[in-house]
Amino acid sequence: MNDTLRGLYDVVCDRKKNPSEGSYTCYLFEKGKDKILKKCGEECAETIIAAKNCDNDELKNEICDLLYHLLVLMAECDLPLSEVMDVLEERRKKISNLKVMKNVDRNT
Numbered sequence: 001m002n003d004t005l006r007g008l009y010d011v012v013c014d015r016k017k018n019p020s021e022g023s024y025t026c027y028l029f030e031k032g033k034d035k036i037l038k039k040c041g042e043e044c045a046e047t048i049i050a051a052k053n054c055d056n057d058e059l060k061n062e063i064c065d066l067l068y069h070l071l072v073l074m075a076e077c078d079l080p081l082s083e084v085m086d087v088l089e090e091r092r093k094k095i096s097n098l099k100v101m102k103n104v105d106r107n108t
């Protein structure tokens with residue numbers, strides 16, 4: 001899964017460096033940060049509505065739209081995807097360590 005996100009992030013960064021005609025990603029970079037933020041907000045709202053309607057087909061698609069626009073936002077802000085992944089990984093390790101410590105406490 002991370003490979004897919006990484007691959008998409010690389011495409012998005014390439015679009016930022018090498019603008020090309022007909023590219024929606026380039027259109028977003030041309031419009032700028034406010035437009036990208038607006039799209040993130042819209043896709044987030046659409047994700048919430050799909051979840052509220054218990055429509056998982058729609059939910060899948062809206063989450064993909066949201067993830068894509070978040071990757072565009074990261075590229076706009078020069079935030080590498082790897083830094084976001086590092087934070088997630090750190091949190092995962094911290095939480096699993098906490099669980100191990102709780103189990104040790106219980107067994108002593």
Ligand SMILES: N=c1c2ncn([C@@H]3O[C@H](COP(=O)(O)OP(=O)(O)OP(=O)(O)O)[C@@H](O)[C@H]3O)c2ncn1[C@@H]1O[C@H](COP(=O)(O)O)[C@@H](O)[C@H]1O
Pocket residue numbers: 008011015022023024025026039064065068
């Ligand atoms: N994953 C996506 C992706 N998800 C959503 N979208 C676009 O996001 C837009 C969202 O739809 P909306 O109806 O909300 O927006 P709109 O009315 O088209 O446009 P706005 O004027 O509202 O911005 C659609 O035009 C989708 O095509 C995406 N566009 C591109 N990608 C990926 O980015 C890669 C590069 O795409 P290009 O930059 O277009 O070459 C592609 O290969 C895809 O992998």
